[in-house]
Amino acid sequence: MSDSAIWHPFTQHGLGEPIPEVVRAEGAVLHTADGRRIVDAISSWWVTTHGHCHPAIMAAIREAAGQLDQIIFAGWTHAPAEAVAAGLRALMPPVLTRVFFSDSGSTSVEVALKMALGYWRNRDEPRHRIVVMAHSYHGDTIGAMSVGARGVFNQAYSPLLFDVATIPFPAAGAEQETLDVLEAFCREKPAALIVEPLVLGAGGMLVYSARALAEMRSICSRYGVLFIADEVMTGWGRTGTLLACEQASVVPDILCLSKGLTGGAVPLAVTMATEPIYAAHYADDRARMFFHSSSYTANPIACAAAAANIAIWREEPVLGRVAALARAQAVRLERLAGVPGVHNARTLGTIAAVELGVGEGAYLSALGPRLLRFFADRGLLLRPLGNTVYVMPPYCIGDADLDAVWDAIGEAARFA
Known part of the structure; x- marks a missing residue:
């Protein structure tokens, strides 16, 4: 056994695999204690957007840490949180008028599910069922696991998970089956549909069409079913636009954001909701308030990082960098065409x-x-999903490092 007391996530310590120590990071590169240079080709689990230790975000964290470390957020507020909320209102679709803070992608999904159920309860309409998509992943807390695919990730915890209605993944050429099943479920008046827009992350980087996403939204609207977009991974430019939903001209009733919200620097999440969902919880009856929080809700230091990230999006040509990386990814993916052992190549925005x-x-x-x-x-941080190798680097990655990533993938195809 290791001398370390740490129990790492998604790690089978019994295999005795080495666990490198990272001592410094900058841009798209990690540096280890033994002097190695590692290209971070997956943005450290999809969080780092502009690059590690971005100067503006680091400066905001340092300044905030000297002013206000933590304050209860139930009935109190602070300037960094107000700045984040105002910044998000300006960036995101105008109908998403309310911003609820939490700590991670999983908790932003938990909040979204509770908002949806609370909405129907406070309207005195008994809607409880959640519709989900096959192969989805929404996190590792109980509600998030319940609305994700059942399998090895959550098999041990199945007694805790609630029942859901599952629609098929809308694979190319089979979209109509998905839409038909969704419409059948919507006739039964479920509370909400939750989806990862356009690409399913942990499910294998499965990509589906904007048309299918738009049709799913249309069906939900027709039957009055709330539409929850989990953009924890897909948001902040990953798919080529600020939100993946934009590519389908879709605006959700509830939006989950995390990961790139702080540029990947520190943990923070938000769940944004439309005014009717907020209004359903607004009353002079304390029993109708929204019962959710954590001790570190809207931590001021994390909010300062998020405010700096929002300023980067507002003031710098981030989408231009995203487009350049998307082109670079597509060019390198094309070079693997015809290489034996490589199949089902796909790309969406900066994801390949x-x-x-x-x-x-x-x-x-x-x-x-x-x-x-x-x-x-x-010297590459790539973390395959089974036999699926994906590349999702920070937007600042250089051509030489990107070449090294794709050259290694081509080499790996020879023994796969």
Whole structure:
């Protein structure tokens, strides 16, 4: 066993795999205690957008840390939170008028589900069921696991999970089946549909069309079913636009944001909602308030980082950088066309993915750890989902580092 007392996430310590110590990060690069330079090709689990230790965000954190470390947010407020809320109101669709703070992507989803159920309860309409999409992943807390795909991620916890209605993934050419199943469920008056817009992350970087997303939103609107967009991964430019929903001209009733909200620097999340959802909880009856919080809700230091990130989006050509990275990813993906062992190549915005080998699709396949070691030996942080290798780097990654990433993927195809 390791001498460290740390129990790492998604890590089987019994395999004795090495756990490097990172001592410094800058841009798209990590530096380890043993002197290695590691290209962060997955944005440290999809959070880092502008690059590690972005000067403006780091300066905001330093300034905030000298002024206000933490304050209860139930019945109190502070300037960094007000700045984030105002900034989000200006950036996001105008109908999303209310901003509720939490701590992570999972908790932003928990908040969204509770908002949806509270909305119907306070309207005296008994709607309880949540509709979800096959292969989805929304986090690791109980509600988030319940609305995600059932499998190895949550099998041990199945007694805790609530029942949901599941629509098929809208694969190319099979979208109508998804829409038909959704419409059948919507006739039964569920509370809400929750989706990852355009791309399912942990489900294997599965991409579906903007048309399918728009049709799903239309069906929900027709039957009065709340539409929850989990943009924890897809938001902040990952799919080529600020929000993935923009590509389908879709505005959700409830929007979940985290990861890139602070540029990836510190944990923070928000759940944004329309005015009717807020109004359903607004009353002179204390029993109708929204019962959710955590001790660190809207932490001032985290909010300062988020405010700095919003300023970067407002003042700098971030979408231009996103577009340039999207083109660079597409060019390198095209170079793998025809390489034996590489199949199902796909890209959306700054996200690119391929599958290596044949018949190795399960998350716990033996190929995954082999690929992980192969990339680590080449100074790359890539974390395959089974045999699916995806590249989702910070927007500042240089051409040479991006070439190294894709060259290694092409090399890995030879043994996959």
